[in-house]
Amino acid sequence: MTTAYALSDTRVMIARCVRRSLRDPEAFFTALMLPVVLMLLFVYIFGGALNTGGAYVDYVVPGLIVLCAGFGAGTTAVAVATDMSSGIVDRFRSMPIHGSSILAGHIVASLARNLLATALVIGVGLGVGWRPVASPVGWLAAAGMIVAFILAMSWLAAAFGLLVGSAEAANAATFVLMFIPYLSTAFVPARTLPRVLRPVAANQPFTPVIETMRGLWMGHTSTGASVGHEALLAVGYCAIILVAAFAAASWLFRHRTAA
Amino acid sequence: MPYTVNALGIRKSFGGKLVLDEVDLAVPTGSIFALLGPNGAGKTTLVRILATLVRPDAGTATVAGHDLLADPLGVRRSISLTGQYAAVDDMLTGAENLQMMARLLHLPPRTARARAAELLAEFDLEDAAQRRVKTYSGGMRRRLDLAVSMIADPRLLFLDEPTAGLDPRSREQLWGTVRDLANVGVTVLLTTQYLAEADQLADTIALLHHGRIVARGTADQLKASLGGEVVRLQFADAAAYRRALGCVQAIRADERLRAVEVGTDGSAASVRDLLGQLDTAGAPAARVSTGRPSLDDVFMALTATATTTTTTTTSSHAQEKVTTR
Numbered sequence: 001m002t003t004a005y006a007l008s009d010t011r012v013m014i015a016r017c018v019r020r021s022l023r024d025p026e027a028f029f030t031a032l033m034l035p036v037v038l039m040l041l042f043v044y045i046f047g048g049a050l051n052t053g054g055a056y057v058d059y060v061v062p063g064l065i066v067l068c069a070g071f072g073a074g075t076t077a078v079a080v081a082t083d084m085s086s087g088i089v090d091r092f093r094s095m096p097i098h099g100s101s102i103l104a105g106h107i108v109a110s111l112a113r114n115l116l117a118t119a120l121v122i123g124v125g126l127g128v129g130w131r132p133v134a135s136p137v138g139w140l141a142a143a144g145m146i147v148a149f150i151l152a153m154s155w156l157a158a159a160f161g162l163l164v165g166s167a168e169a170a171n172a173a174t175f176v177l178m179f180i181p182y183l184s185t186a187f188v189p190a191r192t193l194p195r196v197l198r199p200v201a202a203n204q205p206f207t208p209v210i211e212t213m214r215g216l217w218m219g220h221t222s223t224g225a226s227v228g229h230e231a232l233l234a235v236g237y238c239a240i241i242l243v244a245a246f247a248a249a250s251w252l253f254r255h256r257t258a259a
Numbered sequence: 260m261p262y263t264v265n266a267l268g269i270r271k272s273f274g275g276k277l278v279l280d281e282v283d284l285a286v287p288t289g290s291i292f293a294l295l296g297p298n299g300a301g302k303t304t305l306v307r308i309l310a311t312l313v314r315p316d317a318g319t320a321t322v323a324g325h326d327l328l329a330d331p332l333g334v335r336r337s338i339s340l341t342g343q344y345a346a347v348d349d350m351l352t353g354a355e356n357l358q359m360m361a362r363l364l365h366l367p368p369r370t371a372r373a374r375a376a377e378l379l380a381e382f383d384l385e386d387a388a389q390r391r392v393k394t395y396s397g398g399m400r401r402r403l404d405l406a407v408s409m410i411a412d413p414r415l416l417f418l419d420e421p422t423a424g425l426d427p428r429s430r431e432q433l434w435g436t437v438r439d440l441a442n443v444g445v446t447v448l449l450t451t452q453y454l455a456e457a458d459q460l461a462d463t464i465a466l467l468h469h470g471r472i473v474a475r476g477t478a479d480q481l482k483a484s485l486g487g488e489v490v491r492l493q494f495a496d497a498a499a500y501r502r503a504l505g506c507v508q509a510i511r512a513d514e515r516l517r518a519v520e521v522g523t524d525g526s527a528a529s530v531r532d533l534l535g536q537l538d539t540a541g542a543p544a545a546r547v548s549t550g551r552p553s554l555d556d557v558f559m560a561l562t563a564t565a566t567t568t569t570t571t572t573t574s575s576h577a578q579e580k581v582t583t584r
Binding site (some may be wrong): 005009019020024087088090091093094097 | 307310311312332335336338339340342343344346347348349350351355359360362363364365391407
């Protein structure tokens with residue numbers, strides 16, 4: 001099987017997944033509303049009571065990006081699980097096509113959905129007074145961080161969707177991934193957390209991802225560590241999650257079949 | 260005779276439970292072959308193995324000239340699978356589904372569109388082409404499913420319970436479509452639990468029960484295995500009914516109705532002998548009627564172990580006459 005066929009298969013699968021995303025208006029609308037509503041909620045309702053040493057919007061943008069990516073990954077888990085529990089994957093598999101293209105379609109659609117949500121967070125943030133000081137190179141680096149994080153979350157979600165195999169169970173991923181950011185430095189600095197939660201927030205993978213973006217955009221992190229240090233950790237975490245989730249998803253895809 | 264499927268000694272267990280036990284299967288090229296059996300007989304597993312979706316624990320098979328284990332890609336290029344649940348995308352329209360599948364079979368975009376239009380017409384779906392499949396009726400989904408299966412002109416078409424859940428009219432329509440496909444030379448291997456479906460469609464029927472093929476032949480051969488005529492005897496009282504069961508080979512018996520069915524060759528002499536035998540045993544029949552055996556009778560006779568006590572049947576008689584190979 002040639003690379004050209006693999007690419008063509010993947011292109012068809014991406015088109016399918018994007019089309020499916022666009023045709024589920026309820027989910028699509030929720031995904032677009034979420035960044036807007038959360039931004040307004042955190043900046044205008046909670047923000048006044050939170051002291052993070054500056055305008056709260058300057059603090060919260062990276063956290064909201066990560067939160068929305070968690071929601072987006074949940075959508076991906078549900079989409080993969082739905083596919084697996086319908087007969088269509090069996091048909092794809094009994095056709096002479098590249099098996100990896102099916103998952104690749106989901107991942108690319110997931111990336112597209114999440115980047116759209118991220119763009120909304122950034123757009124609304126700028127609208128309500130977010131003033132990042134990053135250089136163009138800093139912006140590029142932040143974009144790279146976001147893409148790496150979304151890819152890692154998407155593969156993790158795909159593996160989870162394959163593992164549970166039902167849309168209802170896959171929905172649990174949304175809940176978990178949207179909860180984890182609260183135990184990081186997404187919304188408040190780690191030093192303000194209860195003593196028992198501080199090491200959790202300081203050492204979980206979401207924190208360096210958030211701090212890398214924060215450092216790149218605002219010039220300083222909330223942990224006091226340098227951007228380079230946080231970025232190294234963040235890239236390391238993303239790479240580990242990506243490789244492990246990719247391997248797990250590929251294995252599950254080969255060994256799971258629809259009921 | 261050339262065979263499109265030739266499987267030998269296929270064995271598969273799931274979690275220690277034997278699902279297929281040394282199944283041999285030969286499907287003649289260009290024929291419609293029905294795997295008939297109750298739920299859990301192993302029909303779907305066998306189809307999934309032959310369609311390269313599940314690896315057998317043991318056994319070999321050649322499908323459309325390709326070795327199942329050594330050349331699964333070759334097999335996939337020659338077959339098409341229509342599973343129990345219509346494998347089409349709900350969120351896409353009929354036309355989009357066909358175009359997508361055609362592109363996945365590496366038809367160029369323009370050819371893919373043309374082939375989709377052709378198939379929509381052929382399967383009577385032109386009016387619904389631009390509607391999402393979600394809005395289709397069960398029969399329409401099945402037709403679209405079959406249309407998708409036909410994109411690449413497969414040599415072998417697997418249909419796993421193609422009419423499950425369809426109303427009688429859609430079922431008739433689908434049977435017509437399957438016959439048309441067979442007429443243009445496609446080999447069809449279908450599974451079904453509907454006897455009428457096997458009877459109507461199949462050139463050859465194999466009866467799968469508890470993972471083993473317990474009988475095979477044409478519908479007529481299978482029916483003939485029970486004798487030319489089924490004689491239905493009814494008895495005046497329970498005592499006579501029980502005595503009768505003791506002296507004849509019953510295909511089927513119903514204690515409540517005090518009725519016993521016996522296979523005969525249909526000659527007047529054999530019926531006279533049978534009645535005489537019953538008289539001698541002190542179980543004179545109160546009423547007698549005869550009829551052609553149905554595939555149901557064969558099915559009941561061969562799958563006796565699954566039936567309840569009110570329907571005691573003897574399968575040895577039937578199995579003697581059906582070639583089990």
